[in-house]
Amino acid sequence: MIRSSIFTFFMAISATTTVLSAETSSTFSMIKPRAVQEQHIGEILARIESSGLKVAALKMTRLSQEQAKTFYKEHEGKPFFNALIEKMTSGPVVAMVIAGSGEEATVMRLRAIIGATNPEKAEPNTIRALFGKNVTENAIHASDSEESAKREMQFFFKPDEIF
């Protein structure tokens, strides 16, 4: 009787652990026009995938002025805003939803792989250190919180386009 209760107890713990480790979280990311133009899409995706993260949605598109201004609304009025909009609308981007499993949030995992905003200050081997040209053309965008990730992926993708 005691044995079977202990067995049931450990089975329950093991099931809970399995569910937790299988849990996924996701973030939004976008390869910026200059990195697309310089043909770094494949290398950037390879770095994301080889880190264990998964591509859950993928779309090549070109932002209109209006879309870019809405997407980067939080930066409106800042000195770099106009340059940012100009560069972000200068050619196609690759928008994606990136998913990961495990306890560490995917938002932070992807931000770590991408590196600091300024490519000159980005840690070696990060995407921005490798492929960024300057702070405006820093190769890639990634959401900075769960809330912005949700908003940004809805900006680009319908629910049935995310796998």
Ligand code: GTP
């Ligand atoms: P994103 O992933 O693109 O959102 O970058 P971030 O979260 O590292 O930086 P942030 O959201 O503060 O800024 C958005 C984008 O604006 C950056 O990716 C840069 O391209 C640009 N940016 C931010 N700060 C500066 C700045 O001080 N100067 C210039 N020229 N551009 C900036």
Ligand code: MG
């Ligand atoms: Mg940001």
